[in-house]
Amino acid sequence: MARSFGRTFQFTIGDTTHQLSLFSEPGLYRAHFGDRQLEVHVQPISDNCILLDIDGHSVTVYLAEEGGRKFICIGGRQFVLEEVRESAGAGVAAQTQAFKTDYALVSPMPGQVVKIQVSEGDVVEKNQTLAIVEAMKMENELKASARARVKKVCAAAGDLVDAGQIIVELEPEE
Amino acid sequence: MARSFGRTFQFTIGDTTHQLSLFSEPGLYRAHFGDRQLEVHVQPISDNCILLDIDGHSVTVYLAEEGGRKFICIGGRQFVLEEVRESAGAGVAAQTQAFKTDYALVSPMPGQVVKIQVSEGDVVEKNQTLAIVEAMKMENELKASARARVKKVCAAAGDLVDAGQIIVELEPEE
């Protein structure tokens, strides 16, 4: 039996990081998850579709990469994955962090700032609305995820903002 | 007004060759057909779709290249074009010729030879069935387009043949 060489991958889905090792042989892949192993026959269909045969089950997977993330859809259900790469690890982690940080209020989507409800130096409480951003005709209230002090207001009503853009910088306030 | 530089194209559709010159300016193309001129705004939509605006008429054109030919579809009607290139001109002409020649019977589609109905040296009449090729469960009789003599039989029953492949070589017979 030929020895096969594998490659280890790490993907995050939401907040969770998953790891697997993939071994490839002609017409066959083996995926290892710790002590569990999956044997997979892969039939490429198109740029956005592969057909997997796993244990006699046929699974059609639709996939696309967009903005550095992998969108994977099976049975009409979509999952968004980010690959954690050794070199790019820090960057990805930092970006993920930016969305969760307690010390900056960032816009979770592209949109237009409707209203900023705080000023520099204000102390804000957890769940207090700091700003309102409109996207696709919906107003979205952006709330503080913890008690904090406003360090700097980085956007004004009417500004167009990108996803991930900092709107209000915060600093710890005990 | 800036001088614009054009490029001349030749396309064949069926047996007819058409020529035009195309001039491009920012956001606008001008196509010249002899003394007639078309001004066209082009909006690329995707790899297989462009949107033309011609004289206020909006025309969505679907296109793809496959096997060296351009497939162009407008309003559910498809046209197949071959570009005649200076250098490749001879080759294209020769290939086109192969389909029309009186001196070889070629398979017009990929398929399987069911029967060869002639032998070397036979004299065949116009419209005489020389061979039967099956494709997609349909038998297609291939007939002589003129009176001729069989020079060589190049395929046998059971052979898989490609489009354009010579099945029977013929020579003039008066």
Add this chain to the structure above:
Amino acid sequence: MDLRKVLVANRGEIAVRVIRACRELGISTVAVYSEADRESLHVQMADHALCIGPPAPLESYLNIEAIVDAAKKSAAQAIHPGYGFLSENTSFAKRCEEEDLVFIGPTSNALALVGDKVASRVTMSKAGIPIIPGMKSKGTDPALFAAEAKKIGYPVLIKASAGGGGKGMVVINSPRELKEAVEASMRVAGGAFGDESVYLEKYLPAPRHVEFQVLADTHGNAVHLFERECSIQRRHQKVVEETPSVALDDRLRTKMGATAVEAIKAAGYTNAGTVEFLLDDDGRFYFLEVNARLQVEHPITELTTGVDLVRQQIAVARGEKLSFSQKDVRRSGHAIECRIYAEDPAKGFMPSSGRVAFLREPGGPGVRHDCGIYSGCQVPVHYDPILSKVIVWGEDREAARKRMLSALSETVILGIQTSIGFLQDVIAHAEFIAGNTHTDFIDKYMMPWKEEADKELLQVILTAAAVDAQGKAGQPGRSSSSSVRQVTPWQTGGGWRVGGQ
């Protein structure tokens, strides 16, 4: 009257819907688009297309001057407004009348009456049709709202007087929230409808939302085309609609249908419209409003009655008489619609925008997909997040429900977040199966929600991702075996060596 060219003053799936109807009638179409919509599907499908301004709705799809100008430039004889945008805008309808453009909808007078939610509440109340307790005049002064709220008791609901589609609607549970909510509602109403007046009514926490489709010609004939049950909502916007409603028996259906026709006649309303009711579990119903436009959910009525509503709209606009009367209207089977929004149901239905990297549409018997997107298109941030609608017909509710599940499972929209997975869970929910569809359905049964993969599915997802990542560096050869694929059962452990160890 002969109509040969219609301008469609809308975008997305509804513009596509109207363009198709016109094409079938031999009417040529003019699309209008904002600068953000140059590559949009509706632009590709029309016979003519004109850019009417920058992305902001007020400068393009709500810009009456630009649209009237486009109609004149393109020699269009009529304008179909779709839903949203200018569809219920009295000034626009009036302007069309003045410019001798046929507005495919009610007259500006009828629109003014029913389009003013407060005025129509008053009208219906006078006609003896029950309305929800609340203000019978609109306003902008928060004190006015506070007084009325105090009188009828919290919770109350703020609504845009010119509104629709849930825009500007805010529920208020206590006096503390009132001022901010009134302001927010006014802001949204002003932006969306060009009219910032709002009003307040009693908030019924969990009614059903049942509406009747009506059609009225300009010769005094009016019919209803039965009801649509639209109770499944998020952010006061409908998500799932079905017909018939499980909550109506034939007696109640007949009564509500007759009331709907009465209401529409009382208002002097013509063309297609919808009379919305709130219905409680005791069979009491309250007039809510008239939607003076083609509704997003009109296809479920089309699938069960066989009446093409856009075609009827055009016939009425041409001055034709209705070709059928109430007794000719039959319905059969059951239809369900799911709206596919560009949004993330796991994050409070936050809108999502960007590029649709790949689209696969559902198909097959009884499945209709009214779609405004295509593989590779951009979903702009400026407009309603509705991407498409999956609509199914089945012999009965259960057949339709299963067909919807199947259709959603084959719908693929990659590159942005959508509600497809969430909708599958709604349709598969035991309470939905049981027909317990009230307006609080999503809050009560669906929240919080997340796309969850069990361990096996998760492993398949990760494997696919890894194979894809690997593939970018070079795929292994395709299987060349011609025998039945031999796959061993799920293995644990085994003698495989990790490369490098």
Add this chain to the structure above:
Amino acid sequence: MDLRKVLVANRGEIAVRVIRACRELGISTVAVYSEADRESLHVQMADHALCIGPPAPLESYLNIEAIVDAAKKSAAQAIHPGYGFLSENTSFAKRCEEEDLVFIGPTSNALALVGDKVASRVTMSKAGIPIIPGMKSKGTDPALFAAEAKKIGYPVLIKASAGGGGKGMVVINSPRELKEAVEASMRVAGGAFGDESVYLEKYLPAPRHVEFQVLADTHGNAVHLFERECSIQRRHQKVVEETPSVALDDRLRTKMGATAVEAIKAAGYTNAGTVEFLLDDDGRFYFLEVNARLQVEHPITELTTGVDLVRQQIAVARGEKLSFSQKDVRRSGHAIECRIYAEDPAKGFMPSSGRVAFLREPGGPGVRHDCGIYSGCQVPVHYDPILSKVIVWGEDREAARKRMLSALSETVILGIQTSIGFLQDVIAHAEFIAGNTHTDFIDKYMMPWKEEADKELLQVILTAAAVDAQGKAGQPGRSSSSSVRQVTPWQTGGGWRVGGQ
């Protein structure tokens, strides 16, 4: 009887159709595929997929052993045969019965009777149903055929006794052509059905082809679901089908429907089937054959009656009673189907194969697309050239006809030749509009045919090609103007200088 897993012994659009029906019923599906079909759509849609052999049909889709083996390996309880291939193969049905696999179709006995065209001619003749003059026994000896042809007079028609779909059918105008034609027909019949016996009957040059859909359960109940008019044919294969037929009035419809039910009962036939008639312009009809399978054109019956035929097939196979009787069957509106073949109508309908570089499916209200292909798929040379079916429903024939034209105009299949343009010309033809649909329609009105572009369209095509070719070398910038696109009228001459001059 509880069915949990069904093997679909077919490919292409019909396999997809059956898989969808099973999915809606909660039945899991097993696809089988030849080596040429590894990437086919039906393989992608099934829950399980097994390769059953090389591309040649006899070694895969007609390979009874391989299919029965696949059913056992995958623990399928039933087999749906689709149409064509083994769908009317008595040995296969018998083998399934022996192996305790449910064959979703008639019993092998009924199949043997109606599947033998000659035997069923005899049976029907005895039951007093009119048949076309010709042989009442099959054969292989050309002398036999010559004698019968001489007796009834030329032209005559050779048909495969086990056949269907026009395979092996040859019209003979003179004794000279007879021998070659009989041989060709036997060869095709042998290849397609595994049975090379053929027979001969009088050729009616221009009848209408009208068929009745029937459904019979295993409890003695049978109904018909009205007719389908299938007269538009090329190479004896249907191209356009519609229902209702313009040639039937209600009296004739009732009479033919009752005859169809009688015929099916006389044959002891169960499950879905079709009784085909030839109809002349004087209202005389002749029994042609029973198609003992789901027909390609079944969707037009589904759209007008609301009955899901595949679901009914499965219910009957489960041993259920029909849930409705003849008086419950209602039809409404008009439906038309166009078959999209991979073929070149400009070259004698020569099959086309290769890669589908791009697919755009038609959509919208009343449009159904039963499709077996996708963007990027290969169309193999080994099988029937049917790619998909565009099916439309409309309130009446003219509404359906216009909808079909609209749907075909938005269907795009690039990279291979298809019949889409040809079909548009059929549907738009004055004789089609007038309802003059006879089996010689295509020869009489459509031939020769070529996709023709007028001068203006030709210039647009060439411009698009040139822009595309140019684009490969670098596109000019997108239009950055935000104003209404200003386009001058078609210009002739002008001051533009050709580069280099």
